[in-house]
Every structure is written in structure tokens, then in C-alpha cells.
Amino acid sequence: MRQYSRTPFRIGIGLLILAGVSLATIRHLELGVPWWPGEQRPVWRVEARVDFQASGEPVSVRLNIPDQPPGFRILTEQATSPGYGFTLQEQQGERFAQWDIRQAEGPQTLFFKTRLLPEPQAAQDRESELPTASQVFLEEPSATAARALLTQAQAQSSGPASLARALIRQLTRATPDQNAQLLLDHAALAETLAQLLNHAGIPARLVDGLVLEDARRQQRLLPWLQIHDGNHWITFNPRTGEQGVPEQVLLWRQARGPVLEVVGGQDSQVRFSMLRQTLPATQVGQATATGSVMTALSLYQLPVEQQGMFRLLLLMPFGALVVCVLRILIGIRTAGTFMPVLIAVAFVQTSLLPGLAAFLSLITLGLLLRGYLSSLNLLLVSRISAMIVLVLFLTAALSLIGYHMGFSTGMTLTFFPMVILAWTIERMSILWDEEGPHEVFIQGGGSLLVAILAYLIMSAPLAEHLSFNFPELHLVVLGLILLLGQYTGYKLTELRRFAPMRRYST
Amino acid sequence: MMRWIRPRALQQQGMLSMNQRNIDYIGRYNDRRAYPLVDNKLKTKTLADTWDVPSPALLQVVKAQHEIHQFLDYVAALDGFAIKPAKGSGGKGILVIAGREGNDFIKPSGSRVSLIDIERHLSNILAGLYSLGGSPDVAIIEALVRADPLLSRYSHQGVPDIRVLVFKGYPVMAMLRLATAASDGKANLHQGAVGVGLNLANGHALNAVQFDQPIEQHPDTGLPLKDIHITQWAYLLTMASRCYEATGLGYMGVDLVVDAFQGPLLLELNARPGLAIQIANGEGLLPRLNAVEALPRPHLTPEARVAWAREQAAPSASGVLCSRPSTRRDGVPA
Ligand SMILES: Nc1ncnc2c1ncn2[C@@H]1O[C@H](COP(=O)(O)OP(=O)(O)O)[C@@H](O)[C@H]1O
Numbered sequence: 093m094r095q096y097s098r099t100p101f102r103i104g105i106g107l108l109i110l111a112g113v114s115l116a117t118i119r120h121l122e123l124g125v126p127w128w129p130g131e132q133r134p135v136w137r138v139e140a141r142v143d144f145q146a147s148g149e150p151v152s153v154r155l156n157i158p159d160q161p162p163g164f165r166i167l168t169e170q171a172t173s174p175g176y177g178f179t180l181q182e183q184q185g186e187r188f189a190q191w192d193i194r195q196a197e198g199p200q201t202l203f204f205k206t207r208l209l210p211e212p213q214a215a216q217d218r219e220s221e222l223p224t225a226s227q228v229f230l231e232e233p234s235a236t237a238a239r240a241l242l243t244q245a246q247a248q249s250s251g252p253a254s255l256a257r258a259l260i261r262q263l264t265r266a267t268p269d270q271n272a273q274l275l276l277d278h279a280a281l282a283e284t285l286a287q288l289l290n291h292a293g294i295p296a297r298l299v300d301g302l303v304l305e306d307a308r309r310q311q312r313l314l315p316w317l318q319i320h321d322g323n324h325w326i327t328f329n330p331r332t333g334e335q336g337v338p339e340q341v342l343l344w345r346q347a348r349g350p351v352l353e354v355v356g357g358q359d360s361q362v363r364f365s366m367l368r369q370t371l372p373a374t375q376v377g378q379a380t381a382t383g384s385v386m387t388a389l390s391l392y393q394l395p396v397e398q399q400g401m402f403r404l405l406l407l408m409p410f411g412a413l414v415v416c417v418l419r420i421l422i423g424i425r426t427a428g429t430f431m432p433v434l435i436a437v438a439f440v441q442t443s444l445l446p447g448l449a450a451f452l453s454l455i456t457l458g459l460l461l462r463g464y465l466s467s468l469n470l471l472l473v474s475r476i477s478a479m480i481v482l483v484l485f486l487t488a489a490l491s492l493i494g495y496h497m498g499f500s501t502g503m504t505l506t507f508f509p510m511v512i513l514a515w516t517i518e519r520m521s522i523l524w525d526e527e528g529p530h531e532v533f534i535q536g537g538g539s540l541l542v543a544i545l546a547y548l549i550m551s552a553p554l555a556e557h558l559s560f561n562f563p564e565l566h567l568v569v570l571g572l573i574l575l576l577g578q579y580t581g582y583k584l585t586e587l588r589r590f591a592p593m594r595r596y597s598t
Numbered sequence: 599m600m601r602w603i604r605p606r607a608l609q610q611q612g613m614l615s616m617n618q619r620n621i622d623y624i625g626r627y628n629d630r631r632a633y634p635l636v637d638n639k640l641k642t643k644t645l646a647d648t649w650d651v652p653s654p655a656l657l658q659v660v661k662a663q664h665e666i667h668q669f670l671d672y673v674a675a676l677d678g679f680a681i682k683p684a685k686g687s688g689g690k691g692i693l694v695i696a697g698r699e700g701n702d703f704i705k706p707s708g709s710r711v712s713l714i715d716i717e718r719h720l721s722n723i724l725a726g727l728y729s730l731g732g733s734p735d736v737a738i739i740e741a742l743v744r745a746d747p748l749l750s751r752y753s754h755q756g757v758p759d760i761r762v763l764v765f766k767g768y769p770v771m772a773m774l775r776l777a778t779a780a781s782d783g784k785a786n787l788h789q790g791a792v793g794v795g796l797n798l799a800n801g802h803a804l805n806a807v808q809f810d811q812p813i814e815q816h817p818d819t820g821l822p823l824k825d826i827h828i829t830q831w832a833y834l835l836t837m838a839s840r841c842y843e844a845t846g847l848g849y850m851g852v853d854l855v856v857d858a859f860q861g862p863l864l865l866e867l868n869a870r871p872g873l874a875i876q877i878a879n880g881e882g883l884l885p886r887l888n889a890v891e892a893l894p895r896p897h898l899t900p901e902a903r904v905a906w907a908r909e910q911a912a913p914s915a916s917g918v919l920c921s922r923p924s925t926r927r928d929g930v931p932a
């Protein structure tokens with residue numbers, strides 16, 4: 093029979109663990125990546141992606157980029173653009189990323205990446221000359237409507253800022269009056285506001301802001317309104333009237349002119365993705381990438397979109413380790429070996445209690461529906477397929493209910509793996525029929541317990557910090573998993589199960 | 599109270615743990631390629647025929663959805679049969695029909711099953727509901743086994759089966775499994791069947807457990823379990839031992855039934871036999887497994903192996919062959 097010595101295996105595992113630990117130590121020493129997540133500063137990594145169709149002629153692309161955005165400090169800027177010549181330009185206080193190429197055809201994609209450090213009051217207005225209100229020509233009947241609106245608003249206000257607020261109030265009412273409606277029919281809200289204010293002799297302009305939310309993709313810029321009160325530019329959210337730049341908003345463009353200009357191409361658009369990273373305080377200081385091997389191995393090198401995904405994937409080994417420990421050392425029974433890990437990943441995104449509530453209600457409702465399905469005498473494949481569709485409906489319904497009750501968890505419910513849920517429900521209901529509710533509670537409870545434990549570990553800041561900043565530590569996890577695979581001792585539950593043997597012991 | 603036991607004590611009694619079973623026995627002695635032979639009851643049956651190991655007659659195989667209706671016509675003429683998923687395990691998906699009443703079929707428990715129920719059950723089996731990993735399956739229909747009256751007295755509404763643990767061809771431990779009301783006419787321990795440890799030397803009962811807890815009497819029939827003894831013991835063990843040659847599996851559980859008319863029959867083979875047999879016997883497996891591994895020269899025929907195993911167990915039901923499990927075994931090339 094196959095019989096092999098375990099020594100080489102053990103040495104291998106030792107080497108694996110040693111490699112993981114020493115690589116991590118090198119990274120720690122060389123790059124100053126700290127062991128603990130505490131010493132970190134959040135850094136936003138924002139990626140602008142420009143897409144267009146080149147028409148076979150010389151192409152020139154110009155993207156307006158942030159210039160001293162209030163509340164942020166720019167750490168690094170970087171462009172990727174195969175074959176294009178790239179320059180950063182500054183003109184009349186505006187900054188551009190400019191790409192040029194002699195000839196291009198077909199779909200083109202260009203990236204501009206920047207890393208920003210949130211800094212309260214980092215940037216102050218720098219105004220060389222006082223701006224003046226621009227001329228606005230309005231045709232009738234818009235002009236009359238504008239005048240009427242302005243008179244109304246001026247009656248309620250005492251200065252430029254309060255005038256702006258009054259106007260925003262008037263235009264954002266649930267049912268705007270006739271004058272407001274007339275103007276809004278001709279131009280968008282933010283634009284109308286700027287026009288009205290300029291009309292009233294107050295310098296006003298539109299700027300483009302980006303709402304920063306972790307791991308978002310395909311985001312667009314939203315217009316913000318700025319007026320000059322003689323000293324500073326004051327920013328308003330034209331949709332709510334809120335004054336000032338919110339912490340999570342990056343003003344991407346604060347100058348006149350379009351965000352994106354493409355010569356020699358069509359259908360151009362720019363989209364943004366963003367990621368909240370934590371960087372060690374020391375690294376923020378250096379800010380720029382050194383040429384070290386360790387930096388090249390850092391996951392921060394990946395495009396933002398992929399980083400978000402990786403961050404989650406890198407937590408999976410911890411989940412797997414938890415499953416190994418609980419099954420091999422403790423002996424907990426679960427429904428499906430790694431189903432708990434997937435549930436735990438979903439919990440990471442929904443957070444525990446809402447996730448747990450949603451999961452339990454999904455399973456319960458699913459079991460009820462499945463009871464009905466089984467009376468229909470369907471084939472298994474179509475029964476499970478039907479179950480998947482029903483689970484989808486249930487998720488949608490729960491999301492809606494949650495949304496109307498004011499929970500935002502509804503959004504993240506979609507992270508529950510539908511197919512897994514459908515199978516879980518099917519298995520549970522069979523288990524119920526065949527072995528009774530007892531076994532359902534044992535296995536279901538076991539799965540939930542494992543999922544919760546896995547969640548607790550995966551959601552610990554330390555786990556996320558270590559797994560993303562020191563990916564080589566997964567070698568250690570791998571080593572531990574392999575070691576566990578060799579454990580031949582008793583499980584904790586067996587000490588209980590075999591307890592009747594006490595009466596036979598001599 | 600008897601709630602926990604120290605690992606020390608378990609080690610002294612030579613109890614085999616789940617992890618060790620998986621790594622040191624199943625992983626080492628069971629060739630993966632042989633698994634389909636035992637995981638598929640249809641293949642097991644053909645194999646058993648080849649090696650002259652009798653098993654319940656195969657009445658029919660339902661392989662596809664459209665064959666179900668044909669089967670329903672055919673089955674109308676039968677009054678006792680068992681439907682099994684070929685790739686099922688642990689008693690899942692087994693439907694035993696012991697008789698008829700009008701249009702309905704009667705389970706050993708007395709509850710009724712309609713033709714529609716049977717149809718649905720068959721289609722579930724075909725879709726793979728009971729098979730490992732949900733892969734498509736076939737349903738096999740076997741002749742009903744009618745338990746030997748000597749034994750069936752002890753078993754509630756179901757055929758008792760005898761599990762023999764065969765290690766490298768040597769029977770090392772055996773137990774009788776009695777169906778109970780809880781186990782719905784099936785003799786699967788985790789479903790609530792009673793396990794009765796059997797003395798390997800003579801087939802006499804040792805101890806009994808249900809749900810891993812020691813008991814004295816059958817929970818439904820109330821009969822004392824100590825009195826049980828199995829006839830044709832040597833023949834039974836030889837049959838089990840012969841399955842080693844048939845499959846080549848070094849560590850397996852052989853499930854036998856004793857039919858009232860045909861005598862001992864092979865019900866199924868199991869490549870991952872459970873550990874409860876140790877509790878039923880009140881003894882750990884490791885000393886016996888070690889004794890087999892330590893044999894300088896294996897016996898060549900099933901008869902010789904059975905004789906050796908019975909001899910080992912003969913002096914008393916337990917204890918004597920326990921050369922207490924030494925620390926770790928060194929690798930013994932087989
Ligand atoms: N032909 C049969 N006649 C009567 N009872 C049967 C028959 N086949 C199986 N059974 C009952 O069902 C139980 C489980 O059957 P088995 O073939 O061992 O399948 P499994 O792999 O699911 O354990 C047996 O212990 C026995 O009690």
C-alpha cells in the first residue's frame with residue numbers, strides 16, 4: 093500500500109511557513125508596512141477611465157484633472173495609455189492630462205489614476221483676481237420668469253450665500269412654481285441656478301464633484317454650484333442646498349470648460365472608479381513608489397477595480413482555515429463544506445446582524461415556498477431552478493422592504509450567493525423530511541456558527557490589513573491548513589460521542 | 599456524569615478517531631479507483647455475482663424518466679420490493695415496500711404509499727437528489743428481503759443487517775443493526791437504528807447502543823438484546839472476507855442480511871464505514887487493526903483469514919488480543 097514518510101512533508105510545511113513569515117518581515121522592514129492596522133491613514137485611489145471610438149485620424153484627448161481640490165492633498169498622479177504620448181499641462185490655473193497619438197482606430201481606453209489624502213482644510217482658495225459675474229442673456233418668457241424668481245428670492249435673503257440658498261429652495265421644491273418650472277424645462281437644475289445667480293450679478297459657476305464611496309465603479313461626476321461672495325468661492329450642493337464641500341466629495345473640476353475633450357474620436361465618455369486604501373503613515377510621506385521588488389509584489393499596483401475584488405478574495409483563506417479548524421479539531425457538522433464561507437463573505441458585505449436576519453428570513457421563506465414546490469411533483473433540476481428564481485424574488489422583496497424601512501442593507505443583499513441559497517434550501521428541506529427537524533437545526537446551526545466565526549475573523553481590521561498588505565502570509569495559512577490535514581487525533585465532539593466508552597474502560 | 603471522556607482514556611481503549619480513520623486507513627488502504635464499485639450499488643451487485651457472493655435479486659433498473667411509467671405497470675404485479683438510489687448512502691432515498699393494500703403500497707412501518715409517491719420518488723432518484731454531489735443516478739429495484747424470524751423478532755418493522763468491518767481481508771469487528779420505529783424500517787445507525795456488538799468468535803451479542811448511547815433492551819420490542827446470537831456465523835464472516843478479493847478495498851464495511859429463505863445475502867459495501875461499531879462492541883478498533891498490520895505473512899484464503907480472526911477473538915470477547923496500542927505504528931509494507 094501507499095506508505096510514505098511524513099518528514100519531507102513536515103519540512104515542506106515548515107519552509108512554507110518560514111517563507112511566508114520572512115517575506116512579510118522583509119516587506120515590513122523594507123517598505124515600512126506596519127503589522128498593525130492602527131498606524132494607517134486612509135487614502136483614496138481614484139481612477140478615471142476615458143473611453144471613445146477613434147476614427148483613424150490623429151487623436152488628442154484632454155482631461156481636466158483636480159487642482160488643489162478642497163479637503164484633499166494629491167499624492168500621486170499616473171496615466172496609462174499604450175502608445176499615447178502623455179503630458180500634464182497647466183493653463184490659466186487649470187490642469188489637464190493630455191494624451192496624443194498620430195493615428196488610432198477603434199475603441200480606445202485611457203486611464204488616469206490619482207491618489208488623494210483627505211486633509212481637513214488642506215486647500216485654500218487661491219484667487220489672483222476677483223471673478224466677475226458672467227453675462228447671461230435670457231429670452232422671453234424665461235427672462236420674466238427669472239426676474240420674478242430672483243425678486244422673490246432676494247426678498248428672503250440678505251447676501252449672495254443666502255440668495256443662493258433661497259434659489260435652491262425654490263427650484264428643488266417637490267412642486268416648483270410656474271416660473272421655476274419654466275426655467276427647469278430649458279436647462280438642468282444646476283445650470284439654471286448658475287444662470288440665475290450670474291443674472292443677479294453674483295459670480296457663480298458649476299464645478300464637477302465625485303462622490304467617494306469605497307469600491308465603487310462606473311461613477312459619473314455630479315455638478316456642484318459655487319458662488320463667489322467677494323472673498324471666497326462658496327460651494328453648494330444644488331440638489332439639497334447644503335453649503336460647503338462634504339467630506340466625501342472630491343471636486344474634480346473647478347474651472348470653466350468641459351471635463352473631457354476628444355479630438356479625432358467619437359462617443360467619448362469618462363467614468364470613475366475609486367477605492368479607499370489604507371496606507372501606512374510612513375508610506376504616505378514618501379508617497380511615490382520606489383523601484384523595490386517588494387513594491388512590485390504589492391497588490392496596490394493592481395488597477396483599482398481589481399483591488400476591490402481582491403481584498404475580498406484574500407479573506408477567503410481565513411474562512412477556509414476556520415472551516416478546517418471547526419471541522420477537523422472541533423467536529424462541527426455543516427450543510428455543505430464551504431457554504432459557510434460564502435455566507436460569511438456575504439456577511440462581510442452586509443455586516444453581521446442585518447445579514448443574519450436577511451439570511452434567516454430568506455431560508456425560512458424559501459423552505460415554505462419549497463414545501464409548495466414539492467407538492468407540484470417537479471423534476472429536481474427545474475425545482476431547484478424555480479427555487480433560484482424564487483430566492484431572487486425574495487431577495488428583491490426583502491431589499492425593497494428594507495429600503496422603505498430605511499435600511500441600506502437592501503443593496504448588499506444581492507451579495508448572497510443565490511444558487512448556493514437555493515441548494516441550501518433544497519438540502520435542508522430534504523434533511524427535514526428524511527431525518528427530522530433535529531438534524532436540520534444541528535447542521536443549519538453548525539453552518540451558521542461556522543459562518544459567524546468565519547465572519548468575525550474575516551471582518552477583523554487586522555485580518556483585512558494583514559491579508560492585503562502581506563499577501564505572503566497566506567503561505568502560513570496554507571501551511572496550517574496542510575498541517576491540519578494530517579491531524580489524526582480525536583475531535584472535541586468525539587470526546588463527547590465516545591463518552592459511553594467510560595463504562596468499558598478498565 | 600458520563601458526558602465527556604478524556605482523550606487519554608480513549609487512547610488507552612484504542613478507539614479509532616474519525617480523522618485517523620480517514621488518513622491512516624481509508625486514505626492509505628482504499629484505492630480511489632475502487633470506490634465506484636462500492637459507491638454504486640448496481641456495480642456492487644454485478645461484482646458480487648462474479649465472486650459468488652449472493653445478494654438480493656435485482657428486479658429492475660430504472661434509468662430514465664420515461665421508464666418510470668413502464669416500471670409502474672411492472673410493479674403493480676409485485677407486493678414486496680425495495681427501491682434504492684444506486685449511488686445513495688446512509689439509508690437516504692431507500693423505500694422499502696413490504697406489502698400491498700388495494701392500490702396502495704405498505705411500508706414496513708404500516709404507513710401507506712401511493713403510486714404517485716413512488717413515481718415522484720423515482721424521479722427524485724433519477725435527478726440525483728440522493729447521490730453524492732447531486733450527480734444523476736439510476737434507481738434499482740430489489741427483491742424484498744424477509745428477515746430470518748430468529749432475528750426479525752428483535753427488529754422493529756425492518757430487516758436487521760449485519761455490519762462486518764473487514765480490514766485487509768480480515769474481519770476485525772462486527773455488529774448487528776436493528777431497525778427501530780425511529781429509523782423507519784431501515785437499519786442505519788444515525789437514523790436511530792440499534793447497534794448490537796457481536797463477538798467475532800461466535801456471533802453472540804456483546805453490548806448495544808442507540809444514538810451512541812448504551813441500551814439493554816430493544817426500544818420498541820422490549821426484548822433483551824444480550825440474548826441475540828447469529829447462526830451460520832463462519833459462513834457470514836467468510837462471505838464478508840471474500841469481498842476483499844472482489845474489491846481490493848483494504849478498509850471497508852460489509853453489510854449482510856439474513857434472508858428467511860436464501861440465508862445470508864450481501865446488501866452493500868461501504869468504503870467509509872462509521873465508528874459507532876466501536877461503541878456497540880465496547881472496544882476500540884486500533885488494537886485489532888494493529889494486530890492485522892503486524893501479521894508477518896497474510897493468509898491467502900478468506901477461510902484462513904476468518905479462522906485466524908475468530909481465534910484471535912476466541913479466548914474472551916475482549917481484552918486478550920489487546921496488545922495495548924503502542925505509541926505510533928511504523929509503516930508496515932502490505
Ligand atoms: N431488499 C431489501 N429488503 C428489505 N429491506 C431492505 C432492502 N434493502 C435495504 N433494506 C433496508 O434499508 C437499509 C439500508 O439499505 P442499504 O442497501 O444498506 O443502503 P445504504 O447505503 O443507504 O445504507 C438496510 O439496512 C435495510 O434495513
Ligand SMILES: [Mg+2]
Pocket residue numbers: 688689786853866
Ligand atoms: Mg447500509
